[in-house]
Amino acid sequence: xxxxxxxxxxxxxxxxxxxxxxxxxxxxxxxxxxxxxxxxxxxxxxxxxxxxxxxxxxxxxxxxxxxxxxxxxxxxxxxxxxxxxxxxxxxxxxxxxxxxxxxxxxxxxxxxxxxxxxxxxxxxxxxxxxxxxxxxxxxxxxxxxxxxxxxxxxxxxxxxxxxxxxxxxxxxxxxxxxxxxxxxxxxx
Numbered sequence: 001x002x003x004x005x006x007x008x009x010x011x012x013x014x015x016x017x018x019x020x021x022x023x024x025x026x027x028x029x030x031x032x033x034x035x036x037x038x039x040x041x042x043x044x045x046x047x048x049x050x051x052x053x054x055x056x057x058x059x060x061x062x063x064x065x066x067x068x069x070x071x072x073x074x075x076x077x078x079x080x081x082x083x084x085x086x087x088x089x090x091x092x093x094x095x096x097x098x099x100x101x102x103x104x105x106x107x108x109x110x111x112x113x114x115x116x117x118x119x120x121x122x123x124x125x126x127x128x129x130x131x132x133x134x135x136x137x138x139x140x141x142x143x144x145x146x147x148x149x150x151x152x153x154x155x156x157x158x159x160x161x162x163x164x165x166x167x168x169x170x171x172x173x174x175x176x177x178x179x180x181x182x183x184x185x186x187x188x
Contacts, residue, residue: 006066031077037136038081040128048081074154126176134169
């Protein structure tokens with residue numbers, strides 16, 4: 001348990017906004033990764049994380065153990081992200097994610113660079129198609145470089161559960177890549 005987090009939570013409970021701001025800073029990257037893993041879009045993830053910060057500030061009195069703030073907060077992030085995802089699916093079921101516009105503004109490089117970029121976009125599209133729970137663990141492991149134990153703590157799972165989910169996520173992604181590569185070969 002992190003005693004610094006417990007002290008910050010204790011001070012934040014008493015209305016110390018500066019302490020809460022420090023808590024926000026400590027959890028910012030993990031919260032963004034979890035939310036992005038679920039939503040697949042940066043601006044939506046930012047909205048969900050902002051909502052989670054507000055809910056956690058308002059709900060600090062309900063937190064029983066100060067040391068459990070990180071897991072409690074990450075659960076709020078997940079819930080806010082899933083709520084936004086459900087709301088978005090009801091409102092606009094057909095959407096086109098990805099940052100293709102951002103890549104289109106870059107000056108073209110050598111052929112290899114272009115092929116790598118195209119492959120990266122294809123992989124990002126395939127990751128965005130994965131179920132949220134698979135995207136979530138993939139991004140926490142590979143974008144954030146977090147350990148199984150850390151991911152388990154953040155998501156309220158066992159390390160074995162994280163390992164299993166990550167394995168299934170990688171298998172699903174590999175299968176999608178294989179189909180994509182097979183389709184690409186046939187189209188050439």
